[in-house]
Amino acid sequence: MVTLSEQSDFTAIVTAQAVAAKDAARLLYTTTHAQRNAALAALKTQLLNHAPAILNANKADMERGAAKGLSAALLDRLLLDEKRLTALANSLDAIIAQPDPIGQITESWTQPSGIQINAVRVPLGVIGIIYEARPNVTIDAAALCLKAGNACILRAGSESLETARALHAAITAALESEKLPAAAVQLINTTDRAAVGALLQLDQYIDVIIPRGGRGLIERIAAESRIPVIKHLDGLCHTYIDKAASIPMACDVTFNAKMRRTGICGATETLLVHTDAVKTHLPVLLEKLFAAGCEVRGDEALQQLDARVIPATEQDWHTEYLAPILAVRTVASLDAAIAHINHYGSHHTDAIITDDVDAAATFQAGVDSGIVLWNTSTQFADGGEFGFGAEIGISTGKLHARGPVGARHLTTVQYRVQSNGAVRPV
Amino acid sequence: MVTLSEQSDFTAIVTAQAVAAKDAARLLYTTTHAQRNAALAALKTQLLNHAPAILNANKADMERGAAKGLSAALLDRLLLDEKRLTALANSLDAIIAQPDPIGQITESWTQPSGIQINAVRVPLGVIGIIYEARPNVTIDAAALCLKAGNACILRAGSESLETARALHAAITAALESEKLPAAAVQLINTTDRAAVGALLQLDQYIDVIIPRGGRGLIERIAAESRIPVIKHLDGLCHTYIDKAASIPMACDVTFNAKMRRTGICGATETLLVHTDAVKTHLPVLLEKLFAAGCEVRGDEALQQLDARVIPATEQDWHTEYLAPILAVRTVASLDAAIAHINHYGSHHTDAIITDDVDAAATFQAGVDSGIVLWNTSTQFADGGEFGFGAEIGISTGKLHARGPVGARHLTTVQYRVQSNGAVRPV
Numbered sequence: 037m038v039t040l041s042e043q044s045d046f047t048a049i050v051t052a053q054a055v056a057a058k059d060a061a062r063l064l065y066t067t068t069h070a071q072r073n074a075a076l077a078a079l080k081t082q083l084l085n086h087a088p089a090i091l092n093a094n095k096a097d098m099e100r101g102a103a104k105g106l107s108a109a110l111l112d113r114l115l116l117d118e119k120r121l122t123a124l125a126n127s128l129d130a131i132i133a134q135p136d137p138i139g140q141i142t143e144s145w146t147q148p149s150g151i152q153i154n155a156v157r158v159p160l161g162v163i164g165i166i167y168e169a170r171p172n173v174t175i176d177a178a179a180l181c182l183k184a185g186n187a188c189i190l191r192a193g194s195e196s197l198e199t200a201r202a203l204h205a206a207i208t209a210a211l212e213s214e215k216l217p218a219a220a221v222q223l224i225n226t227t228d229r230a231a232v233g234a235l236l237q238l239d240q241y242i243d244v245i246i247p248r249g250g251r252g253l254i255e256r257i258a259a260e261s262r263i264p265v266i267k268h269l270d271g272l273c274h275t276y277i278d279k280a281a282s283i284p285m286a287c288d289v290t291f292n293a294k295m296r297r298t299g300i301c302g303a304t305e306t307l308l309v310h311t312d313a314v315k316t317h318l319p320v321l322l323e324k325l326f327a328a329g330c331e332v333r334g335d336e337a338l339q340q341l342d343a344r345v346i347p348a349t350e351q352d353w354h355t356e357y358l359a360p361i362l363a364v365r366t367v368a369s370l371d372a373a374i375a376h377i378n379h380y381g382s383h384h385t386d387a388i389i390t391d392d393v394d395a396a397a398t399f400q401a402g403v404d405s406g407i408v409l410w411n412t413s414t415q416f417a418d419g420g421e422f423g424f425g426a427e428i429g430i431s432t433g434k435l436h437a438r439g440p441v442g443a444r445h446l447t448t449v450q451y452r453v454q455s456n457g458a459v460r461p462v
Numbered sequence: 463m464v465t466l467s468e469q470s471d472f473t474a475i476v477t478a479q480a481v482a483a484k485d486a487a488r489l490l491y492t493t494t495h496a497q498r499n500a501a502l503a504a505l506k507t508q509l510l511n512h513a514p515a516i517l518n519a520n521k522a523d524m525e526r527g528a529a530k531g532l533s534a535a536l537l538d539r540l541l542l543d544e545k546r547l548t549a550l551a552n553s554l555d556a557i558i559a560q561p562d563p564i565g566q567i568t569e570s571w572t573q574p575s576g577i578q579i580n581a582v583r584v585p586l587g588v589i590g591i592i593y594e595a596r597p598n599v600t601i602d603a604a605a606l607c608l609k610a611g612n613a614c615i616l617r618a619g620s621e622s623l624e625t626a627r628a629l630h631a632a633i634t635a636a637l638e639s640e641k642l643p644a645a646a647v648q649l650i651n652t653t654d655r656a657a658v659g660a661l662l663q664l665d666q667y668i669d670v671i672i673p674r675g676g677r678g679l680i681e682r683i684a685a686e687s688r689i690p691v692i693k694h695l696d697g698l699c700h701t702y703i704d705k706a707a708s709i710p711m712a713c714d715v716t717f718n719a720k721m722r723r724t725g726i727c728g729a730t731e732t733l734l735v736h737t738d739a740v741k742t743h744l745p746v747l748l749e750k751l752f753a754a755g756c757e758v759r760g761d762e763a764l765q766q767l768d769a770r771v772i773p774a775t776e777q778d779w780h781t782e783y784l785a786p787i788l789a790v791r792t793v794a795s796l797d798a799a800i801a802h803i804n805h806y807g808s809h810h811t812d813a814i815i816t817d818d819v820d821a822a823a824t825f826q827a828g829v830d831s832g833i834v835l836w837n838t839s840t841q842f843a844d845g846g847e848f849g850f851g852a853e854i855g856i857s858t859g860k861l862h863a864r865g866p867v868g869a870r871h872l873t874t875v876q877y878r879v880q881s882n883g884a885v886r887p888v
Contacts, residue, residue: 062804062830065828065830066827066828145849147847147848147849149842149847151835151838151842151847153848153849158830160860160861161830161860243860243861244860244861258688259688262684262685264690264859264861282883285883288883288885289883289884289885291885292885292886293885296885296886296888297888378488396880400878401492402491402492404488404491404584404587404876405876406876406877407876407877407879408876408877408878408879409577409878409879409880409881410878410879410880410881411880411881411882411883411884412577412879412880412881412883412884413884413885413886415885415886416575416577416879416884416886418886421573421575421577421886422573422579422877423571423573423579433690434586434587434669434670434874435586435669435670435690435861435862435874436861436862438874438875438876438877439875439876439877448860448861448864449864449865450830450831450832450833450834450864450865451832451833451834451848451864451865452826452834452835452836453833453834453835453836453838453842454822454835454836454837454838455835455836455837455838456837457708457711457714457715457837457838458715458837458838458839458842459714459715459717459718459719459722459839459841460718460722460839460841460842460844460847462722462723
């Protein structure tokens with residue numbers, strides 16, 4: 037229970053952080069790419085310098101987590117050992133290597149009035165990031181925000197707060213070594229929920245909130261926030277095997293899409309198969325799936341094809357398993373596949389396997405999802421695989437950013453207009 | 463007072479409209495540019511066919527408005543006479559002439575993994591537009607949404623509902639004549655506030671809300687909405703006369719920026735002048751402003767320059783007058799001008815007058831506003847002047863759309879990926 041006076045304490049503390057972040061954002065706004073990259077390089081150094089403190093802090097979080105009875109999966113997410121810390125430090129190189137997301141002219145044209153207009157990418161301002169256990173989010177988020185000249189306020193999950201504090205100390209050291217304001221990356225230093233509630237009201241200081249975590253967390257934040265939210269919701273992804281698909285490609289790509297990692301949002305959950313491809317394309321794939329321990333839930337045609345297939349229910353078409361389970365449905369046409377995906381899918385990532393160029397074009401133009409793939413595994417739904425250096429999430433919303441969110445999406449556009457004294461006629 | 467059962471009636475009616483809009487958006491999603499433009503051309507014809515009904519409806523709205531004691535300014539906004547209706551019908555030509563905002567490839571690249579990625583513009587989906595008196599918004603909004611393949615739900619102000627109904631009948635006739643779903647453009651057929659409340663909860667059907675109206679309306683909607691909102695808030699615009707400004711240009715551009723129309727959001731409200739330019743650049747400008755009936759409120763230096771200048775207070779730097787009043791402040795440097803604008807401004811539109819290329823670049827890179835102009839009147843802050851054919855507002859937010867919002871901003875991006883069977887390594 038939070039008392040009123042505690043709530044107002046949190047409001048005061050978080051507001052002071054937001055004001056400091058906005059001031060820092062003003063300074064970052066005019067930094068050069070070289071300055072921002074120097075801070076990222078310094079962060080890499082400081083992560084290695086601070087390694088003992090970071091590993092100790094993580095050990096404390098892990099012990100507390102084990103005592104609290106966190107699941108093995110959660111503990112594995114929380115773990116930051118020497119190997120992972122080194123990988124995390126090295127991952128900054130990919131962000132440094134990215135081109136400057138700031139200053140890029142995205143459009144340029146001249147009007148009959150004589151005004152010349154350039155649309156130029158500029159920093160967004162202040163970004164609030166609310167996440168759960170993974171310690172790497174602290175570094176990824178700070179680095180992507182810095183790369184694009186933004187200040188950020190980080191709110192780590194209660195399980196990983198010690199680790200986040202130790203990582204944040206390295207960030208602060210890096211900022212100071214490069215003469216950038218420490219307030220450019222701030223951590224909310226409490227696990228109390230009231231601090232998040234206070235943060236979400238500060239729309240005069242914070243430009244966008246990015247939550248990373250389960251659906252419950254994200255929906256609660258979206259409902260409560262006065263600040264625009266970039267959401268990362270379900271990944272109910274489909275692969276559709278067209279009648280004109282290559283059989284080996286259908287088998288390999290679908291197997292990878294389902295089984296490479298079953299717990300990520302880009303994993304295929306439902307396989308759609310053209311009626312004409314069931315007998316030709318599925319037997320080898322099903323063998324491979326069963327051999328790998330995948331459960332298959334299918335419609336009548338699938339059950340007839342293979343006795344190991346469990347009957348699928350309506351609920352299966354709605355389910356993101358995040359597990360080695362695959363729902364399989366036959367469809368009579370390409371249009372039926374598109375209609376199924378637009379109806380049951382989460383508009384995240386969907387693929388077609390076909391050798392028919394027209395079918396691929398119809399599929400990609402008709403499926404209303406952030407990522408639509410042709411002859412490619414849905415597991416490529418990832419900022420790193422898209423070449424963004426890293427990602428802060430995969431947006432399932434349609435506004436501002438859709439699909440993997442990298443530094444280039446943490447920007448806004450500014451119109452720079454010039455003329456030789458143009459005045460507007462009445 | 464709305465009773466609970468009335469509220470649930472509105473919820474049921476508005477929900478049914480939103481469901482129908484989402485279905486219509488699915489159909490619009492795959493229409494061609496030729497089909498969408500044909501509907502816009504049909505709308506032009508139908509507006510002229512329906513002219514008698516539209517003019518009669520507007521007469522009824524005008525009479526009701528006059529009886530309710532609406533101000534002359536509001537009645538002028540509400541008025542749709544034959545001349546304005548013809549201009550409105552003709553304004554569709556500019557939207558038709560725009561290039562297709564859909565299908566444009568904004569980025570294209572290949573990754574080392576072999577996947578080839580195209581970012582392609584696609585329709586947003588369903589757009590809710592909530593506005594006040596101006597009848598032209600009904601047509602502008604419907605036309606811009608259609609141009610970009612979106613369905614829309616329109617909520618007109620109570621003063622203009624009769625006119626909106628008559629205009630909507632013309633829209634429906636145009637859609638039907640081109641075999642597009644009538645539900646692609648729907649009108650909320652009540653002036654009851656409860657209908658808006660119901661609309662703002664329907665985030666599973668509606669992708670974005672665009673309010674047009676006073677600050678009160680927009681803030682209420684933003685606070686209440688579960689759906690992302692593209693906001694059009696204050697236009698506290700500045701013109702800065704640098705020490706290196708041409709004297710005649712400073713005079714002409716500033717006069718136009720302030721006085722062409724004082725009631726629009728792009729009108730300059732505060733003039734900043736470099737200390738070194740006060741005696742050289744202001745006398746002619748002040749004469750011109752006073753002659754045109756403009757009130758000038760200035761700091762000490764201004765009052766010393768001209769006895770007609772009224773002392774400015776701190777409040778003046780915060781005020782969007784929308785009237786023939788100009789606040790004038792001297793600043794000691796370019797940096798002081800930028801700092802003033804970033805502190806007091808509304809991040810809408812700001813201009814520098816200078817012949818110094820470096821000063822212009824520093825100003826444009828340092829001022830955090832949607833539009834920054836060099837030697838150009840702030841009154842160019844307008845979708846038509848930007849070449850967007852028309853605008854649905856000028857976004858003062860930083861997310862998704864900033865500055866004038868045309869059809870091209872009522873889109874989202876979709877990543878279309880292809881490869882020759884790429885699977886992601888473990």
